[in-house]
Amino acid sequence: MNIEPARVHRLKNKLAIILGFCELLLGDMAEDDPRRPDVLQIQDAGKHALAELPPLPAHELEGAIGEPAETNHGK
């Protein structure tokens, strides 16, 4: 997979949010909550997406972070 380093960084940020809130939701839900399988599906997909991202050598990241990102709506 060939993704520019800054995009990998932004995707990791988004996946951190998805996975983190999944974990919080699962922690709040009872074991028999009917919504639990749905959240587990989201969590599983997020983990697989994270595993698909390529690792970034530090030298590739330098200069890539710090530029405003068009796709980063969190700002």
Next chain:
Amino acid sequence: MENNMPPRGVVLVVDDEAGVRALARRILEGGGYGVLEAENGADALKVMASSAQVDFLMADLDMPVMRGEEMAKKIRQLRPDLRVLYVTAHSEQLFKERPELLDGEAFLDKPFTVRGLLEAVSLLKVGFINAPPPRPAPVSPIKRLWNSLTGAKSR
């Protein structure tokens, strides 16, 4: 804070991603910490100048305007006692620039888990991970019978 217990400390969460700040707030407040937020280094410096009670800095390394490490360096010049948790998706970058962390500094990989974040802050605070509250000692069957006969409470 949702309860009236005094916070374990106040964490200034600095991250340019609003969702990451919201996540950190949920986790840290759930763990008994107070939370302040800033979206970049310049904002964090303003918060530090205006708010005396900040015990921990949770700093995203990869931010626009001012990198997390530069921000932390400036803040620690004002508050050398401040404990700093660097959060990064690229820890190798941090260690390339600084092979060893200073006292009162730690790092956490992103994405982080609920437990990972709470343990990292706890480690910075007291040097060890908070143990869960002790479970009550089991009540012996004889004592349980005595309690049921006399109406006494478990202990």
